[in-house]
Structure formats: C-alpha cells, structure tokens
Amino acid sequence: MFVLRQCLTLGTKSSVRNFAAATNLVNVKINEDTGVVIMELNKPPVNSLNYELLEAMHRTLVKLENERCSGMILTSSSPNTFSAGLDLLEMYKPTVDKARKFWGMLQNTWIKLYSAPYPTVAAINGHSPAGGCLLAMSCEYRIMVPKKKIGLNETQLGIVAPQWFQDCMKNIIGSRQAEKALIAGTLFSSEEAAKIGLIDELATDKEDLMKKAHDFMDEQLGLPPLARSTVKIGFRKDTLNRLINSREVDTKYFIDFIFQPKVQESLEMYLQALKKK
Numbered sequence: 001m002f003v004l005r006q007c008l009t010l011g012t013k014s015s016v017r018n019f020a021a022a023t024n025l026v027n028v029k030i031n032e033d034t035g036v037v038i039m040e041l042n043k044p045p046v047n048s049l050n051y052e053l054l055e056a057m058h059r060t061l062v063k064l065e066n067e068r069c070s071g072m073i074l075t076s077s078s079p080n081t082f083s084a085g086l087d088l089l090e091m092y093k094p095t096v097d098k099a100r101k102f103w104g105m106l107q108n109t110w111i112k113l114y115s116a117p118y119p120t121v122a123a124i125n126g127h128s129p130a131g132g133c134l135l136a137m138s139c140e141y142r143i144m145v146p147k148k149k150i151g152l153n154e155t156q157l158g159i160v161a162p163q164w165f166q167d168c169m170k171n172i173i174g175s176r177q178a179e180k181a182l183i184a185g186t187l188f189s190s191e192e193a194a195k196i197g198l199i200d201e202l203a204t205d206k207e208d209l210m211k212k213a214h215d216f217m218d219e220q221l222g223l224p225p226l227a228r229s230t231v232k233i234g235f236r237k238d239t240l241n242r243l244i245n246s247r248e249v250d251t252k253y254f255i256d257f258i259f260q261p262k263v264q265e266s267l268e269m270y271l272q273a274l275k276k277k
C-alpha cells in the first residue's frame, strides 16, 4: 500500500489537484486517486487563528463534504509552528460584534472538524499551544516532530480554556491528567506529550511526519467507511452536542470574559512580551 501511495503522490503521473480556495490562507491539495486531502495552514508567521483563517478552514471543510474526500491531513506551512492558537488581536480590544463573529466562526470550524466522518490526522510540524492544540486534538490522530511544545496553556495567560477545549483534552488523556494540565496550563514537549498520549506518535523529522500521517491514513482507508465513521461520531457526539446545545451561552462566556479590564490588561502585557521577544 505504501508503494502504491508513493507512486500516487510522487509518481510522474501526478494526480494531485490544488483545491480551488478563495484565499491563500490554506493550501488544499486533493489526491484524486486516493481522495486524501492535505490542508496546510498558511498564515505566516505562526498561523494565529483569526477570523479569516478560521473562515477559510471552515469553507474548505464544507467544500470537502461535497468532494470525494476519503481523509484529511492537517498541517502547516510554517517552519516552526503548527498554529500559535487564537489570534490574540481578535481578543484584544475588539468590538462586541467582531468578537461575537470571531467566536462563532471558531465554533463553526471546530464542529465541522471534530465531526468530520472521514479520518483526520494532525501532522504537527511545530509548536501547537492553546487553540493550536485544540485543532490538533480535534483530529483523530496526532503525530508530532520532536522538541516542540503543545498544550492548553490558557491559565498561564490569565484566560480560561472553554469547556469544549477541556472536553477534547479529557477525551484524549483522561480526566485526571487533563485536570492537572489545564489547571497548570502546561505546555508539554513533544516527547512528554507522547508519554501521556496527547500525541499518538513522535516523528523523527518532517519527512517522517508526513510518511507516518499517510501510513495512518492507509490503515483507515482499509476499513469500511460507514462503520468507521459511525463509531467515531458515537464517541464524539456528547462532546459535540454539549457545545451545539449551548453555543449562545458559550459565546456569552467568551464575550463577558474577554471584556473584563483585567483580562484586557493581561492580553496587552502578553502581546507586548511576544513583540519584544
């Protein structure tokens, strides 16, 4: 199967098609023989998740519902970072309307990604804090390059990871480990993340990362798709429904929280520290 895939992806008769996207914030390629899609986040320098990037991801995920997509590998074009998480500028002194629109798009994108019926793999080729970790955790399988950081570090920034972020982590590493990690806002090294099961496999380098992602995909493509996706959604439906049934409340929490003067102060200080680095 690996040889077949190599022929399909590297062979002279390339059957890889660029997926027409309205923006270049995501590069999307579909292998027309296998149906496997690679979605590469492409918002330099660190793929911070602003409204436009989330909208581009959401639009792609909707489009994939009507394509012959058999699986999706999510990765990044940045050399050092998978995603730096939510764009802090979306939370720093926004208008209420802008913040509401942003949060709604984050919810939309997460719901689509978390509930995708086809196999999804995060090929984590760099740091993946906070919202970046959420994206990775929303995929079914996570593979990461060495010596990078991943985790829900919100507490360390003086903000709180929403319930659905927390649920995703709990579903992967268990309640006790998640509670400790969330209270402390731990950023794990790739190696630590592999030990606690936050990631499934460590890759040796970027080439190995993509090879392992395709290997996982090949295994999944060998399974009956309806049975596969039914089991997946069965495992995920409680977490999904918890947000779907409380989107408005969740948005209100977000708005009320970020408009607190103390939170705005923390964000300002953090942004300044990042710029000074």
Ligand SMILES: CCCCCCCCCC/C=C\CC(=O)SCCNC(=O)CCNC(=O)[C@H](O)C(C)(C)COP(=O)(O)OP(=O)(O)OC[C@H]1O[C@@H](n2cnc3c(N)ncnc32)[C@H](O)[C@@H]1OP(=O)(O)O
Binding pocket: 045, 046, 048, 049, 080, 081, 083, 084, 085, 086, 087, 088, 089, 127, 129, 130, 131, 132, 153, 154, 157, 159, 160, 161, 162, 253, 254, 257, 258, 271, 274, 275, 276, 277
């Ligand atoms: C009761 C219930 C209440 C619920 C309330 C809800 C409240 C809010 C919930 C919020 C949920 C999730 C939050 C997040 O996702 S917040 C984002 C957290 N992210 C981080 O902490 C990561 C910050 N970035 C880094 O640590 C590093 O950038 C990096 C990812 C490790 C990469 O390092 P690098 O050295 O390669 O790059 P660096 O020089 O640091 O950055 C390059 C430029 O990018 C800017 N930048 C970095 N991260 C962000 C970001 N997240 N948003 C916006 N901009 C970012 C950085 O400032 C540099 O800019 P410039 O080039 O200097 O202009």
